[in-house]
Amino acid sequence: MHLTGPWALEEDLRRSFDLPAWARRAYLLRCPAQRAAALPPELRGVDPLLDAFPGGVPTGVEAEALGHLRAIARRLRGAVRLAGTGAVVVPDADAAIDLTVLAPVWLDHDAGLQVLGQVLPAVRSALDDIPDDLAGQELEGYMVISDLGDGDLVEIEASGLAEVPIVLRGTDWAAGGVIGYQIRWRPAHPELAYRDRPPLRVRGARTRAADLIEHAAAALQALVGGEIVDDDGFLVDPGDLAG
Known part of the structure; x- marks a missing residue:
């Protein structure tokens, strides 16, 4: 090439x-x-x-x-x-709304729930859905869910990464391990949301979700540091976010 x-x-x-x-x-x-x-x-x-x-x-x-x-x-x-x-x-540049915060700091479950509850609606922990016989097991990560209404969700998954992302290679702090806070939109109708030309009402829901995702990423990054990347692995300037 x-x-x-x-x-x-x-x-x-x-x-x-x-x-x-x-x-x-x-x-x-x-x-x-x-x-x-x-x-x-x-x-x-x-x-x-x-x-x-x-x-x-x-x-x-x-x-x-x-x-x-x-x-x-x-x-x-x-x-x-x-x-x-x-x-x-x-x-469609507006279709790629998911973000990930890559950070050196692990934010525990309760702290993550509290921070995200300040910027997202109807926040709950996915741990609430775990059966009682599994609730006592040690977990390697956690997920926070925000209910946007009409079946749309925003999911935030926190976990350690097995490899350092390319965009962080050569960064001193990343050598000690990277925590990923993935912030994802889960539309109620993905078959419509991910079409080349989604319906107007779906685009409206996507715009709202994008704004909330940016607020969540900004709130997390302000607390844990690190960098924000989009789904294609490009760095995102926190100053460009809604938060």
């Missing part, structure tokens, strides 16, 4: 490539094509990136490269133009 750029996009070039009007810079990635079988008919229309490869689904290093490009485009609110079909895929 070989990545070059950024290249300036003049208006005539942007028009010839059928790029969005807001596009100003572009990078070029050259990657070997590695394809599997054609996309099954029942999966067409589910993922616009896969739809751009009707003759064979990318696999191996090509699939990995495309995954990274889409993650970068989502983070930067950009787009990916694919050679061959010329399809332009614009990831």
Whole structure:
């Protein structure tokens, strides 16, 4: 693989490539094509990136490269133009709302419940759902659940990580072990929430969940330190969060 750029996009070039009007810079990635079988008919229309490869689904290093490009485009609110079909895929940046706080400090169950109860509605512990015969066992982590109504939940799972995430490698404090506080939206209807174009009411619920997730991440990070990352592993500036 070989990545070059950024290249300036003049208006005539942007028009010839059928790029969005807001596009100003572009990078070029050259990657070997590695394809599997054609996309099954029942999966067409589910993922616009896969739809751009009707003759064979990318696999191996090509699939990995495309995954990274889409993650970068989502983070930067950009787009990916694919050679061959010329399809332009614009990831929905507002769809990636989950966050993780990576920290050197373990926040015990009761403290976590108290902190999150200050920024999230209807907070309870998942330990309340554990059968009595398992309640006395030592646990390696815990989960806090916030009920947003209409079946939507936000889950916060605290646990130690087996490996140091790439984004923290070389960080002195991470060498002593990293605790992950994963903050996830659990929509009542994932089949609608994770569509390319979810219904308006689902987008409204997602926006509310995103705001609460940011408040939760900000509250946790203020207490335990460390860093905040999105689901693609990119660092998030706490100053950009709602909290």
